[in-house]
Amino acid sequence: MGFYKEFIITAEPFIPEIISSLLWELDLSGIDEEVNCIKAYSLPEAGLTDKNISDQLQKLVEQKMIFNFNVEEYILEDKNWNEEWEKSINVIEVSEKLIIKPTFREYKQKPGQIVITIDPKMSFGTGEHQTTKLVLRLLEKYVKPETKILDVGSGTAVLSIAALKLGAASALAIDNDDWCFANGKENCSLNNVSSKIDVRLGEIKDVLEKDFDIILANIQKNILIKIAGSIKEKLKKNGIVILSGLLFTDEEEIINVYSGLCFKLIESNSLDEWIALVFEKVE
Numbered sequence: 440m441g442f443y444k445e446f447i448i449t450a451e452p453f454i455p456e457i458i459s460s461l462l463w464e465l466d467l468s469g470i471d472e473e474v475n476c477i478k479a480y481s482l483p484e485a486g487l488t489d490k491n492i493s494d495q496l497q498k499l500v501e502q503k504m505i506f507n508f509n510v511e512e513y514i515l516e517d518k519n520w521n522e523e524w525e526k527s528i529n530v531i532e533v534s535e536k537l538i539i540k541p542t543f544r545e546y547k548q549k550p551g552q553i554v555i556t557i558d559p560k561m562s563f564g565t566g567e568h569q570t571t572k573l574v575l576r577l578l579e580k581y582v583k584p585e586t587k588i589l590d591v592g593s594g595t596a597v598l599s600i601a602a603l604k605l606g607a608a609s610a611l612a613i614d615n616d617d618w619c620f621a622n623g624k625e626n627c628s629l630n631n632v633s634s635k636i637d638v639r640l641g642e643i644k645d646v647l648e649k650d651f652d653i654i655l656a657n658i659q660k661n662i663l664i665k666i667a668g669s670i671k672e673k674l675k676k677n678g679i680v681i682l683s684g685l686l687f688t689d690e691e692e693i694i695n696v697y698s699g700l701c702f703k704l705i706e707s708n709s710l711d712e713w714i715a716l717v718f719e720k721v722e
Contacts (some may be wrong), residue, residue, distance in 0.1 A: 443468065445515050446479040446492055450499075450508040452686055452712075455568065456594075457504060457659045460616065461495050470568075488512065494554070500640040504659060528558075531567050537601060542629065553604045555593045556629045557597050558622075570657050573708055573715035575601050577681050581653060582607050589613075589651040589673055591643050591666065592658040596623035596636065602653070603632045613639045613646060644671045650675040656682050660689040664696050671700050674720045679705070683715040690714055 452456060455472040462470060462477070466485040467619075471478040481487040489512040530546050531539040540546045540556045540579045548554050578601055586607040590599040593612035602610050612623050620640040627633045639645070650686050654674050658661055663682055670680050680702065685693060688711070693716060694704055702718035709715075 442483060442514055442516060444481045444483060444487060445513045446481070446487075446489060447513070448477045448479060448492065448496070449475065450496065450505045451506060452688075453662055454505065454659060456570075456684065457499065458496070461499065462492065463616075463618070465491060465495065469601060476477055482564045483514075502661065504661060518576045529567075531572075533572050534578060534579060537575055539597065553601070555597065555600055555604060557595050557600075557626050558629065566631065569710040569713040570685070570715065571597065572684045573710050574655060574657050575682055575711065577706070577708065577717060578602055578605055578655075581679060581681070583652075584608070586652045587650070589643075589646065589648075589654045591654065591656040591670075592662070593623055593638070594619050594657075596626050598655050598657065599623075599636050599638075599661075600626060600630050602630055602655075603635050604630070607653075608635070611639065611646065611648065611651075612636055613641050613643065615640065615642050627637060642666075643673065646673060649673050650678075652678050653678040654678070656680065656684075658684045660685055660693065663693060667696050667700055671702070671720060676722065678720050680718050680720070681715060682718070683713070685714050685716065686712055687714055690716070 443461050446619060453685060455477055456475055459470050459479055462479050466487055467479050469479050469480040489510045490565045492510045499505045528541045530544050536553055538652040539557050540554055543652050547709050582602050582605040584606050588602045588609055588610035593614045599610035599612040613637055614620055625640040627636045651673055654670050674680060701722045703721045705719050706717035
């Protein structure tokens with residue numbers, strides 16, 4: 440039996456999607472997102488230490504994305520990574536209507552339900568995190584026939600897929616991570632919506648199209664502030680933007696920034712300490 444290293448990472452605030460994406464730059468064998476921590480795994484031959492992880496997390500402190508963090512390192516007996524990963528992914532009932540399941544879980548669909556198949560691999564967006572649930576529930580309300588969607592920081596493409604299943608005409612899902620690009624394409628294929636979702640590798644500045652009816656951005660606060668002007672440019676008049684990846688403490692600053700760009704706040708929803716904001720572009 441071999442051995443592997445386990446790193447248990449906590450941070451304040453705890454933003455698993457941001458922390459995980461940074462950690463994947465290291466030579467890791469796997470990552471598990473727990474309720475209040477992240478567990479990262481590495482083989483001994485990779486030479487990864489708690490200092491390597493701390494150096495990465497310090498970047499988030501310097502960018503004022505987190506205030507502090509802690510890393511604990513352990514050496515454990517080896518495990519079956521695929522088996523452990525599959526154990527952590529379950530069927531998620533986002534609402535009475537929207538259900539998310541991986542390919543390896545069975546679910547008996549009820550009348551009127553929409554079942555979305557997502558195998559997340561290394562991409563954020565299993566549907567389990569509060570921020571993803573908030574956006575999915577809002578999509579049920581705001582997606583109409585012929586809606587044209589732009590999904591920024593799309594991860595697994597779960598939001599785009601849900602929008603199509605709810606009746607949207609098309610979606611452009613864009614992410615600057617290679618793993619997300621590949622996984623987004625796989626999940627679109629699993630759900631038979633590849634013909635209506637354009638999955639791209641890049642950032643919102645790379646999108647030439649405009650006049651989207653709805654723009655989705657489930658990303659960290661600093662990025663939402665940075666791309667606010669681009670969101671306004673790509674959104675049609677009276678179109679809406681749904682922002683998430685936000686904590687209660689981020690609300691005032693986001694509202695001030697977007698209100699200053701002629702966005703009108705029309706709805707705010709919360710789940711635990713997380714929020715999602717809906718703005719309309721008024722001019």
